[in-house]
Amino acid sequence: MSQDNESIIVARDVHKWYGKFHALKGINMDVKKREVVVIFGPSGSGKSTFIRTINRLEVHQRGQIVVDGIELSHDVRNIEQVRMETGMVFQQFNLFPHLTVMQNIVLAPVWVRKWPQEKAEEIANELLERVGIPEQAEKFPGQLSGGQQQRVAIARALAMQPKIMLFDEPTSALDPEMIKEVLDVMVDLAKSGMTMLVVTHEMGFARAVADRMFFFDQGQIVESGAPEEIFQDPKEERTKLFLSQILSQ
């Protein structure tokens, strides 16, 4: 799916410690514009930690991360810049419960991008249409189902018109019957050419839209490759074992 070869995310030898615990042990990853990358691996392998270093919800202690030409450092302006360019969707949705769906979506465009309210609402309505819940704008998050909440969360992230979307297990907290409605939105997004970094164990999704997959274990990338290679011909024992476990479920 990737046409141009420019890397939009570059991670070089990224290390992260929680106290003494070495959570990321030298991660290298290049993500090209319009690429869809799936990260998978066992619990505690550092998937969330890694994806969260990309918009600096976690601080890495060694190595280099460059997002859209901006290096992440302690410089607050760089961090703000990167956060404007990246949207993030969380496992637990993390919608703001005291604000309506519409207010959730227009908040950042109005306060960060300084758009006028009308323009922000117009775009919010388009996004709600796109994620399939145009009629819920005035409800509060607590009045929606999990699948609807996660779609609002996707719309909220898209409202900032980011260049990159980060997803951290977006369907893991959902009841099975709601997973598809969220995955459908994500597939559409991938097809529209969005650069996406997705932590997920939805292998159907990976097969359908991923350009590359990365298998994480114990803070390292064990194996990476196109979905066909990973599914049909995994090189590493650990990858085989993990895939056989999750595919048998």
Next chain:
Amino acid sequence: MIVKPNTQSPPDPPGPVAWLIKNLFSNWFNSLLTLISLSIIYFAAASVLSWVFTTADWRPVVGAPLLYLIGQYPRDQMWRPGLSLWLIMFLIGMSWGVWEKYVKAFAIFLAILLGIFAIVPLETATITLGVRAAFLINPVLIYLGYLIGKNKIVNGQHVITLWIFVSSLIVLVLLPGFEGIPFLPKVETTVWGGLLVTLLLAVGGIVLSFPIGVLLALGRRSSLPVVKIFSILFIEVIRGVPLITILFMFSIILALFLPAESRIDRVLRALIGMTVFSAAYMAENVRGGLQSIPPGQIEAARAIGLNNFQTMVLIVLPQALRAVIPSIVGQFISLFKDTTLVVIVGINDLLGIGKSILGSDPEFVRLQAEMYIFIALIFWVFSYFMSQASLKLEKTLGVGVR
């Protein structure tokens, strides 16, 4: 056990007799309890009512209405508190129009009370016909304000701005006046008194301690060590000291250290004392609310690009404060009642006026019960409306929360 399907239609709603039998006389024991309770209630009510209407002597209570309202505020300057009352009633009317369900009961109650006050012939020496006419304008202003608010001529933001502007004007200009201005001569706060001072201390303390308390709560979680240590020290020291001590400190000890000409006003010193005290407790309440916010909320706010300040004001504080509304209102109510402690630093609040009236006539000395019941009633009424408004607020805000 076999459960038969219920084929009966739902029973008719019970009539009053059925209700009585079901709830009060369902068996001999319940009937006995009901009879005993009824007789206790009857005797209690009968003796209270007979005391109120025959034994009790309400002269100290009804004798000097203006004293209760404004203390010794000069009677030739009466138009100033009078005008203040008009302005405030007009604003209360508007608030009723804009926030119908929170203010309605209070506004209607005030309108009726002020109307009654204007008509009932309590005393005619100070409450002249002119004063009565002026009082009668209050209910009219409340209703006028209500119509303005109801018909959306003003919105909530306007009303809040007006409240801030008008109350500053009243407290800083209209009531104290200035040296050398002929139509607005200075009135020292030493002669202010009664409900005027009680409300001034309570409302002033509440309005000032709220933002300070929020700042202290945030300061306590700050990553800047100086801010953090200052906040912790402030909160813990103040919370470890009784309010009386703080009032004494601000009223007497502080005055000793300051040069005589820079002495701040006595009521203002008491107000600062109340504010400082209340702010420390406020900070602890707010801290509880801050702790209840899941970290995911802050992460989501950061991820969409909000800066720290925006995250705090738009995401964290609204949820944190909402979570602690009951304890904040509880604290405001106790602050309101605690204003009575300023009597001991020589300020004539409502309670102080009551005491001085008791002392003003040897006949009144034995009428303490009447006086304190009356004052307790006034405090109860205000507290009651505050807690009612808070209950409704909780219910409304609850809609948006999980």
